[in-house]
Amino acid sequence: MHTFHLLQAMVFAPSLVTANILIYSPPSQPALTYSITIPDTTTAADSGPIYLQISAPTTLQWASLGQGTQMDSANIFILYAASPTNITLSPRSSMDGGQSEPQYNPLANLTLLPGSGINNGRMTANIRCMNCLSAWPTLSSSNSSSIYTLDPDGTSTPWFWASQSGPSVNSSDPSADLAMHDDKGTMQLDLSLAQFSSARGSLDPLYNPFSDGSIVIS
Numbered sequence: 001m002h003t004f005h006l007l008q009a010m011v012f013a014p015s016l017v018t019a020n021i022l023i024y025s026p027p028s029q030p031a032l033t034y035s036i037t038i039p040d041t042t043t044a045a046d047s048g049p050i051y052l053q054i055s056a057p058t059t060l061q062w063a064s065l066g067q068g069t070q071m072d073s074a075n076i077f078i079l080y081a082a083s084p085t086n087i088t089l090s091p092r093s094s095m096d097g098g099q100s101e102p103q104y105n106p107l108a109n110l111t112l113l114p115g116s117g118i119n120n121g122r123m124t125a126n127i128r129c130m131n132c133l134s135a136w137p138t139l140s141s142s143n144s145s146s147i148y149t150l151d152p153d154g155t156s157t158p159w160f161w162a163s164q165s166g167p168s169v170n171s172s173d174p175s176a177d178l179a180m181h182d183d184k185g186t187m188q189l190d191l192s193l194a195q196f197s198s199a200r201g202s203l204d205p206l207y208n209p210f211s212d213g214s215i216v217i218s
């Protein structure tokens with residue numbers, strides 16, 4: 001029966017699930033994009049990976065994404081060039097209440113996924129973060145005052161960004177000394193639009209949802 005074979009083909013076909021990828025671009029930096037997608041398993045368990053992409057033109061010296069509302073609150077990701085073809089992704093936390101340069105935090109549990117690097121004048125970091133639903137612990141317990149938590153399907157979650165234009169940093173040191181931003185801002189992201197069925201993703205630790213996702217503009 002044709003219907004039987006059709007049904008079987010549907011049941012056993014490879015998964016065609018794609019991630020819903022929420023993209024935000026600052027109005028003053030339209031070439032800079034921040035993308036996020038969250039497996040439904042993370043949302044259900046309130047624990048597990050989230051996926052982030054930062055993609056910036058090499059005319060920016062560095063570009064950064066922060067979780068929460070401001071510098072002193074939580075996890076900060078900074079992207080810069082390590083070389084003409086490679087990137088550095090530096091996870092940082094503010095250690096002085098957001099008054100100066102955030103410090104490299106080795107306790108962020110991040111993996112750089114395939115597709116990260118510098119191509120066609122763009123620096124891209126595809127990131128899997130295992131501990132981004134709350135503030136990363138810090139090595140200095142006296143400075144870990146943040147009570148930040150992320151609601152993985154919150155409809156109005158706070159984030160912030162900053163960037164600095166100028167020549168490439170050319171450093172693979174995650175503690176590289178960076179000049180202060182010349183542009184920055186805050187945004188609210190509706191993470192209910194950024195969910196995906198992780199039937200595939202949870203199987204492969206290097207799964208990059210940004211390579212085959214469907215796009216939702218914030």
Ligand code: HEM
Pocket residue numbers: 064065066069070071072076078098099100101102160161162178179180181184185186
């Ligand atoms: C690289 C060294 C950095 C220095 C020295 C620095 C310093 C400062 C200072 C002094 C302020 C308050 C004055 C103002 O509003 O201009 C500020 C604000 C801000 N910075 Fe930074 N910053 C640095 C990196 C970053 C990074 C990586 C981010 C990541 C997104 C960031 C995001 C912001 C935001 C959103 C504000 C406004 C809200 C707030 O006060 O927290 N900064 N920064």
Ligand SMILES: *[C@@H]1O[C@H](CO)[C@@H](O)[C@H](O)[C@H]1NC(C)=O
Pocket residue numbers: 082086087088089172
């Ligand atoms: C690119 O950078 C990553 C992390 O910073 C490093 O592990 C990797 O070896 C670098 N790749 C090349 C080709 O230099």
Ligand SMILES: *[C@@H]1O[C@H](CO)[C@@H](O)[C@H](O)[C@H]1NC(C)=O
Pocket residue numbers: 095096097140142143
């Ligand atoms: C912790 O924060 C205080 C100010 O709140 C600062 O003086 C001190 O240097 C910070 N400690 C570290 C290790 O950054």
Ligand SMILES: *[C@@H]1O[C@H](CO)[C@@H](O)[C@H](O)[C@H]1NC(C)=O
Pocket residue numbers: 109130
């Ligand atoms: C990072 O997360 C993974 C998965 O939860 C865990 O197995 C690993 O121990 C963590 N690594 C660090 C350095 O915390």
Ligand SMILES: *[C@@H]1O[C@H](CO)[C@@H](O)[C@H](O)[C@H]1NC(C)=O
Pocket residue numbers: 083084167168169170
């Ligand atoms: C980094 O290297 C590029 C060439 O690869 C060069 O144009 C740029 O000036 C260098 N940046 C610094 C800060 O030296």
